Amino acid sequence: MKVLSKTDFIHYLRCPDSLWLKKNKPDKFKNGELSLFLSKLIKEGYEVEEYAKKLFPNGVEVSRNSGIDLTKAILKQNNEVLFQPSFKTQSGAFAIADILKKVDKNSYHLYEVKSSTSVKKDKIHNHLKDVCFQKFVLTECGINISTSNIIHLNEDFIKNGDIDHNELLTIEDVTDDIDAIYSSVVNEINSALNYIDKADNDEDKCSCIHKTRSNHCDSFEYFNKGIPEYSIYQLRIIREKKLNELIDLGCQDLIDVPADFKLNDYQQSQIISITNNKPVIHKNEIKNQLDNLKYPLHFFDYETYSSAVPKVDGLGPHGKLTFQVSIHTLTKEGSLTHCEYLSDKMQIIPDLVQKMKDFTGLTGTFISWHASFEIGRNDEMIALMPQYKDYLSYINANMFDLEIIFKKNYIDYRCKGSSSLKKVLPIICPGFSYDNEEIQDGTTAMEAWGDLMINSKDSNLKDQIRSNLLSYCKKDSKAMVEIHKELSKV
Numbered sequence: 001m002k003v004l005s006k007t008d009f010i011h012y013l014r015c016p017d018s019l020w021l022k023k024n025k026p027d028k029f030k031n032g033e034l035s036l037f038l039s040k041l042i043k044e045g046y047e048v049e050e051y052a053k054k055l056f057p058n059g060v061e062v063s064r065n066s067g068i069d070l071t072k073a074i075l076k077q078n079n080e081v082l083f084q085p086s087f088k089t090q091s092g093a094f095a096i097a098d099i100l101k102k103v104d105k106n107s108y109h110l111y112e113v114k115s116s117t118s119v120k121k122d123k124i125h126n127h128l129k130d131v132c133f134q135k136f137v138l139t140e141c142g143i144n145i146s147t148s149n150i151i152h153l154n155e156d157f158i159k160n161g162d163i164d165h166n167e168l169l170t171i172e173d174v175t176d177d178i179d180a181i182y183s184s185v186v187n188e189i190n191s192a193l194n195y196i197d198k199a200d201n202d203e204d205k206c207s208c209i210h211k212t213r214s215n216h217c218d219s220f221e222y223f224n225k226g227i228p229e230y231s232i233y234q235l236r237i238i239r240e241k242k243l244n245e246l247i248d249l250g251c252q253d254l255i256d257v258p259a260d261f262k263l264n265d266y267q268q269s270q271i272i273s274i275t276n277n278k279p280v281i282h283k284n285e286i287k288n289q290l291d292n293l294k295y296p297l298h299f300f301d302y303e304t305y306s307s308a309v310p311k312v313d314g315l316g317p318h319g320k321l322t323f324q325v326s327i328h329t330l331t332k333e334g335s336l337t338h339c340e341y342l343s344d345k346m347q348i349i350p351d352l353v354q355k356m357k358d359f360t361g362l363t364g365t366f367i368s369w370h371a372s373f374e375i376g377r378n379d380e381m382i383a384l385m386p387q388y389k390d391y392l393s394y395i396n397a398n399m400f401d402l403e404i405i406f407k408k409n410y411i412d413y414r415c416k417g418s419s420s421l422k423k424v425l426p427i428i429c430p431g432f433s434y435d436n437e438e439i440q441d442g443t444t445a446m447e448a449w450g451d452l453m454i455n456s457k458d459s460n461l462k463d464q465i466r467s468n469l470l471s472y473c474k475k476d477s478k479a480m481v482e483i484h485k486e487l488s489k490v
């Protein structure tokens with residue numbers, strides 16, 4: 001009999017086959033690209049729990065994962081509040097309740113702690129189903145739950161000095177919501193328990209073979225062996241109906257898509273690109289776009305930090321602090337200069353914007369990749385530092401998104417339908433890569449800087465992390481310079 005935790009159950013709701021693989025053939029199961037991001041979420045969840053415990057000053061710590069027997073022993077002691085008691089049903093469902101409060105001889109209030117700023121009820125994150133799972137396990141173990149509650153972050157909270165847990169957190173009574181869905185969720189839990197115990201599963205295909213790429217998990221290749229390197233799933237934003245028409249025609253390889261099959265312009269260009277083994281380049285459009293840019297060109301990139309429980313005065317839960325910038329400025333004559341700033345304080349300080357302003361002035365065009373991100377950060381900084389409104393507004397009004405060219409006018413099948421910088425760069429500039437970088441993505445940069453600010457004491461290690469961060473951000477802005485150079489030649 002296999003154990004089903006709450007996390008497993010949520011996994012089952014997203015995809016039974018994926019959970020089956022994890023439980024039955026863990027060596028074949030890939031944790032996925034999101035694992036770093038997920039581990040950050042888990043860490044943040046623990047931090048919110050620590051604040052939630054302060055709402056119950058007399059609570060007794062059973063201690064996470066310390067065991068069902070210890071929980072039973074502590075339950076007998078008649079404590080009013082328990083933190084992290086664990087329970088397991090006869091059928092293998094296992095739960096660690098965040099907080100359990102005894103209200104009378106026969107009943108308890110159950111509290112589930114979330115690091116979000118609201119109770120999520122959508123298909124991907126359904127907190128109510130989490131609570132149903134906990135209630136089911138506890139009920140099966142003889143604990144009568146009279147109310148179910150979710151403790152989450154208060155979306156209006158803004159940090160100002162020491163954090164008051166009463167202001168940081170909100171308690172929502174979700175008893176009625178739970179009652180409304182409880183019996184159907186219990187059926188789902190029982191189905192999940194049966195599913196993971198199945199000795200066999202169809203491993204030759206899974207239902208995502210008929211679904212678009214956004215539905216696929218990292219087990220797609222395992223379940224659907226033989227999918228070509230360049231496949232119909234890479235047709236950018238293809239609708240499921242179209243995808244299945246192609247499957248019905250016997251096409252899986254991009255190169256097999258009939259020339260007269262109706263697709264949108266971008267998708268059509270992907271087919272032309274693979275057929276001719278060269279990119280489809282709309283030279284005039286690219287030239288017009290580049291000709292409209294005002295020199296000097298400031299290629300720039302921000303790195304940001306955020307945390308569920310705000311660490312920075314002036315920010316709320318999940319608020320973003322822009323801690324780093326790299327700018328490469330190119331003049332019309334072709335000279336390239338570089339400016340960078342990496343904050344060494346976890347606070348809103350104007351130095352980053354001041355350094356940018358001193359370097360660029362209110363001139364030229366600012367170029368970023370996926371500019372909505374930089375525009376959003378500038379808007380936030382305007383609200384926090386209104387003295388820089390003119391400068392940051394100038395940037396936003398004179399921003400060019402280099403990614404746009406790769407969404408419309410430069411289509412190479414080797415980008416696999418993606419216009420992300422990390423996918424485009426090795427295709428356009430094969431000699432320029434991130435391979436030697438210790439930090440290779442924004443989430444790692446955020447984690448590294450957070451560690452540098454909060455945990456790192458060793459000065460050699462601190463220097464190394466700083467150097468890695470500077471190198472990574474510099475590479476992002478330089479990558480745009482290199483791509484611009486290649487586009488100027490087309």
Ligand code: SF4
Binds near residue numbers: 017220
């Ligand atoms: S690819 Fe889709 S159906 Fe297949 S295991 Fe992953 S989520 Fe499930």
